[in-house]
Amino acid sequence: MKRIYLDHAATTPVAPAVLEAMLPYFTEKFGNPSTLYFYGREAKQAIEDAREKVAAIIGARPQEIIFTGGGSESDNYAIKGAAFANEARGKHVITSAVEHHAVFDTCKFLESRGFEVTYLPVDEDGLVSPDEVAKAIRPDTILITIMHANNEVGTIEPIAEIGRIAREKGVYFHTDAVQTAGALPINVDELKVDLLSMSAHKFYGPKGVGVLYVRRGTKLTPLIHGGGQERKRRAGTENVAEIVGLAKALELAQEGMTARNERLIRLRDRLMNGLLEKIPELKLNGHPTRRLPGNVNVSVLYIEGESMLLNLDFKGIAASSGSACTSGSLEPSHVLLAMGMPHEVAHGSLRLTLGNENTEEDVDYILEVLPGIVEKLRAMSPFYSQAHSQARA
Amino acid sequence: MYSEKVMDHFQNPRNVGEIPDADGVGLEGNPVCGDVMQIWIKVKDDRIMDAKFKTFGCGAAIATSSMVTELVKGKTLDEALQISNAAVAQALDGLPSHKMHCSNLAADALHKAIDDYRNKARGDAQAKDAGAAN
Numbered sequence: 001m002k003r004i005y006l007d008h009a010a011t012t013p014v015a016p017a018v019l020e021a022m023l024p025y026f027t028e029k030f031g032n033p034s035t036l037y038f039y040g041r042e043a044k045q046a047i048e049d050a051r052e053k054v055a056a057i058i059g060a061r062p063q064e065i066i067f068t069g070g071g072s073e074s075d076n077y078a079i080k081g082a083a084f085a086n087e088a089r090g091k092h093v094i095t096s097a098v099e100h101h102a103v104f105d106t107c108k109f110l111e112s113r114g115f116e117v118t119y120l121p122v123d124e125d126g127l128v129s130p131d132e133v134a135k136a137i138r139p140d141t142i143l144i145t146i147m148h149a150n151n152e153v154g155t156i157e158p159i160a161e162i163g164r165i166a167r168e169k170g171v172y173f174h175t176d177a178v179q180t181a182g183a184l185p186i187n188v189d190e191l192k193v194d195l196l197s198m199s200a201h202k203f204y205g206p207k208g209v210g211v212l213y214v215r216r217g218t219k220l221t222p223l224i225h226g227g228g229q230e231r232k233r234r235a236g237t238e239n240v241a242e243i244v245g246l247a248k249a250l251e252l253a254q255e256g257m258t259a260r261n262e263r264l265i266r267l268r269d270r271l272m273n274g275l276l277e278k279i280p281e282l283k284l285n286g287h288p289t290r291r292l293p294g295n296v297n298v299s300v301l302y303i304e305g306e307s308m309l310l311n312l313d314f315k316g317i318a319a320s321s322g323s324a325c326t327s328g329s330l331e332p333s334h335v336l337l338a339m340g341m342p343h344e345v346a347h348g349s350l351r352l353t354l355g356n357e358n359t360e361e362d363v364d365y366i367l368e369v370l371p372g373i374v375e376k377l378r379a380m381s382p383f384y385s386q387a388h389s390q391a392r393a
Numbered sequence: 394m395y396s397e398k399v400m401d402h403f404q405n406p407r408n409v410g411e412i413p414d415a416d417g418v419g420l421e422g423n424p425v426c427g428d429v430m431q432i433w434i435k436v437k438d439d440r441i442m443d444a445k446f447k448t449f450g451c452g453a454a455i456a457t458s459s460m461v462t463e464l465v466k467g468k469t470l471d472e473a474l475q476i477s478n479a480a481v482a483q484a485l486d487g488l489p490s491h492k493m494h495c496s497n498l499a500a501d502a503l504h505k506a507i508d509d510y511r512n513k514a515r516g517d518a519q520a521k522d523a524g525a526a527n
Contacts, residue, residue, distance in 0.1 A: 304427055306451035310403060323451065324427045324495070332427060344449070347427035380409045380455065382420075382431040382447040
């Protein structure tokens, strides 16, 4: 069966060149980077080369790059680390209502430890207002954490503007750039961030490795204590092969980014316009233009997301939804609810995220099969018949 | 993961639709949780002759709706009231644990349809009695 992967916001395959760069570090170059003999020096050198590459790509200094176990760890470290290191100055944190759970749940944890958190609302496109950020800052605010782009609806937040406000007020600013690293140009000085999280597996690197950028002078309490690795900021023997893979993947993502994004935007717009044209009563979610190049998110009225995903899977298409059933909770996506969407519409959301290997034929295949799936599910939906009999009456 | 039976009932649901002259209708579920089921029944001599459903919901919600309409046909109303949500799940070779609570409501919808039928039947009987008294 034809298989089409349209869930690149969830994860991406490791690029062949990335795997090739990693392989020697599992076998012949296996040394512990903390040792002084040849094997160790070789591994240590590989990590420092990787650090320099990553730093150069995001406009940072090598000492400001910490390798972590992935995006969630980077977010946890940034938020808990900044909160615990600076609680003498204040215990107030500002975030948004649409953050990834790695940020959202970490903020909830801080609340259980006596911190106060302000969750800023978003508009119907999912945008945070910089003015609202400015208004929320108090004398005891120690950290602002707002994502660079939303993982569900793809909306790109005004990070540089928020960064300017945070800096004027002397408040640390963290951004979760897990969806944008490798997808959009990132420069930590232009974005005016003090802390920035990345995850390799979102940009054709391996799973289980990430970066936390920490601007020089930013006080953080470590999450992991132990050895002196990463300048005592993240203990544990370094994941050498994956760190090498992360740097290689980011380097590849950086090369030809503009051309790749132009292609992705063309595919994305073909898919969005095709869906709007072929499926009546379908709503586009997220900002129409300020969005990630590969992200399409729609709500198909009157039907539920998981039943759409299962039907798409029968046709070989891998996609995602914000319905409760797919999140394993009773509530649909907090992101869609924060954007003002009613519950039953949020349950009917469908996220299709395009990547490098997708083609126009893939897009056309979805446009061919999805309308039939929607029709089948609507024919068995009580909401559809209710809405349409009311319309007739 | 869903069992083969769940996937079968999800992919080829039995008895989808409405019964325009139904004797009882039951609605169960909550749009907040994302599962809403409506069941229509046709009753003759205290026995369910036909049942149809419409469901907004996930794979488990659709499969349990389909299964309950199969289980109930030909049963007396008292027999049908014995069918529990758990029995429906069992007839489908089980459901993932997180689906047992939120998406396994088909038997409840059926029981509401039976209640609806009995209330109507009582109402009709009372109306007839009232008519007879006049």
